[in-house]
Amino acid sequence: MNTVLGNIVLETIKDRRSVRKYQNQQIKDEELKMIIEAGIYAPTANNDQPWHFTVIQNQKLIEHMNEEAKKSMQTSDVSWMREMGKNEKLNIFFHSPTVIVVSGRKTAISPLVDCCAAIQNMLLAAESMDIGTCWIGLAKFFFANPKNIEKLNIPEGYQPYYAVSIGYKTSPNNKGPERNKNVVNYIK
Numbered sequence: 175m176n177t178v179l180g181n182i183v184l185e186t187i188k189d190r191r192s193v194r195k196y197q198n199q200q201i202k203d204e205e206l207k208m209i210i211e212a213g214i215y216a217p218t219a220n221n222d223q224p225w226h227f228t229v230i231q232n233q234k235l236i237e238h239m240n241e242e243a244k245k246s247m248q249t250s251d252v253s254w255m256r257e258m259g260k261n262e263k264l265n266i267f268f269h270s271p272t273v274i275v276v277s278g279r280k281t282a283i284s285p286l287v288d289c290c291a292a293i294q295n296m297l298l299a300a301e302s303m304d305i306g307t308c309w310i311g312l313a314k315f316f317f318a319n320p321k322n323i324e325k326l327n328i329p330e331g332y333q334p335y336y337a338v339s340i341g342y343k344t345s346p347n348n349k350g351p352e353r354n355k356n357v358v359n360y361i362k
Contacts, residue, residue: 186302189347193306194268196341200231201272205303209340212299213276213292224282225292226332228275235325236273239316239337240265246315259315266312270339275313277332289335296338306343313337 210227218224230236243266247259258264267273276293278285293309300307316322317334328334 190301191347212295216291218288219283224279243316272340310337
């Protein structure tokens with residue numbers, strides 16, 4: 175049993191935080207490949223591997239995605255979401271140099287869960303390299319318009335679920351909040 179390696183992995187998990195401020199510098203291709211490889215090696219139901227990763231480093235497209243998402247947010251039934259969409263300063267991708275859209279094959283057994291596992295792997299791989307990430311749920315507002323999806327060249331039969339912003343951190347992660355550890359019961 176290799177507890178040293180296990181401790182390193184657990185520390186990476188504990189250290190990871192959502193990063194919302196990035197350096198104005200593109201991450202290295204080798205780092206990006208490692209992050210994507212981590213996603214590809216996530217567990218999947220029946221080994222479906224139902225994901226597709228769309229890597230966007232075109233800043234005009236990322237800004238367009240931000241603006242379209244905010245327009246869609248303004249039509250939300252939820253008042254605070256509408257107000258958020260009106261915020262001119264808001265950038266749902268936090269001005270990151272890279273965005274990865276994670277899509278799942280619609281005919282897979284559990285594409286959403288499998289894609290979420292891939293995202294978590296990518297977040298942890300990035301953290302292990304001291305690269306910042308944020309899981310972007312608000313990207314769903316961009317995906318709400320089928321014409322927007324066409325701009326991403328996502329393969330036929332796939333549905334985009336989430337995006338991940340990626341970039342070099344401007345500062346070290348803060349210490350995370352205490353966790354509720356009274357959430358386990360054992361049956362032996």
